């Protein structure tokens with residue numbers, strides 16, 4: 001009996017990874033699978049190229065990265081169509097994703113020199129005879145492992161910042177979106193043909209594992225928490241530093257003074273865009289009692305208008321066929337525990353699609369509240385007040401993003417969320433703001449991409465002190481006299497000994 005191919009499931013055939021559309025099963029492309037020795041060779045080549053790339057300096061890299069940005073901008077429709085074909089993502093969503101990635105390339109290229117370049121730092125009274133100098137030097141080769149759900153935004157979030165900092169990058173795209181990953185790498189090679197500064201290796205999870213062990217100087221991972229732990233364990237063997245962007249279960253809080261129409265609109269988009277397959281997607285909503293019913297009504301009204309299908313629809317197919325079972329299980333479990341489906345429900349799962357599903361009054365110990373669903377579903381639970389909403393939002397080990405709708409207390413509530421990011425009166429917007437760092441806490445990982453912190457993530461701080469005068473109070477020499485030490489004691493008490 002021959003196995004039936006489930007559309008979207010990658011196949012390895014004759015040493016090639018065959019990528020297919022999750023909607024139609026049509027082949028989108030095939031790429032050679034990298035053996036462990038191939039990964040090592042690609043990393044070696046990237047290391048040779050790293051010297052040349054670092055030697056270009058910030059200005060040289062800036063010009064090239066801005067030209068890369070230009071290629072992506074000019075070919076944005078072509079790339080969005082490819083993302084649609086390979087991952088099933090609606091073209092408008094793909095356009096927004098590429099636009100966001102372009103903005104990050106632009107900012108990283110323009111700001112790397114300012115943030116990472118050599119600078120003087122102030123010295124203090126102690127060691128005033130020395131000047132301080134700081135710069136962030138590139139690691140060398142950065143390995144980037146990416147997921148399928150945002151196959152341009154996530155690898156660019158690491159790669160553009162790593163490249164701008166002077167590293168070369170070896171990317172392992174998800175086996176579900178290797179063709180898009182290769183397109184991205186090829187687009188940079190168009191404007192930087194001299195050396196392989198951005199290359200890709202392809203295959204299944206074992207190729208990612210080989211990249212972790214390949215001797216890269218830093219590993220930037222984006223994917224599930226389960227895999228993040230494996231990556232960290234593999235990298236621990238060689239003390240390779242890691243950046244982990246892992247899963248989430250982001251909450252939205254709707255306070256009593258929120259604009260309910262705006263909240264409902266943002267909730268539907270933040271929860272259901274990309275068919276809910278978004279790490280920072282809204283999965284749980286806590287609305288305070290006085291506005292709960294009105295808010296739910298507005299969400300249902302909007303979500304029921306969304307179209308589902310292959311082409312031109314608001315919600316495309318579930319990219320990873322295996323996820324359909326997870327989504328179904330979460331819906332079934334929520335209903336079995338007493339939750340109610342006010343839109344959709346178990347029947348909403350019709351492979352490869354899932355219709356929008358809104359579940360209310362779902363017990364907090366349900367799978368749909370506690371675990372990443374990664375489908376176009378939302379739980380909306382009623383809470384007494386904002387304090388209870390914050391307590392529930394913070395009750396999970398994840399802590400990636402979040403959203404708050406309200407007026408008077410909204411910013412204060414956002415600050416109390418145990419998460420790396422939060423959006424007030426919008427959803428997901430922090431991901432597109434290149435000046436802000438992106439990353440999570442707890443099981444959502446650690447380290448940051450984007451913004452100044454995202455640039456520093458890809459540079460080793462190098463601290464230099466330089467003598468500029470003779471020491472009046474010699475401390476760090478065997479030549480010091482007992483009188484010098486007595487003076488040191490006196491100065492220490494004078495400088496730091498005050499009681500207040």
Ligand code: NDP
Nearest residue numbers: 147148173174175204205208209223224227245246247279
């Ligand atoms: P996975 O963890 O399954 O895979 C992520 C990447 O890791 C893939 O390229 C995968 O390769 C690779 N991989 C698999 N096994 C190993 C291994 N042992 N060692 C090294 N690499 C390995 O995640 P998904 O691709 O399913 O992506 C969805 C997840 O990503 C969700 O949890 C989502 O929340 C999270 N995510 C987090 C983001 C963030 O910024 N925090 C952003 C976007 C998504 P292969 O595909 O071939 O198995």
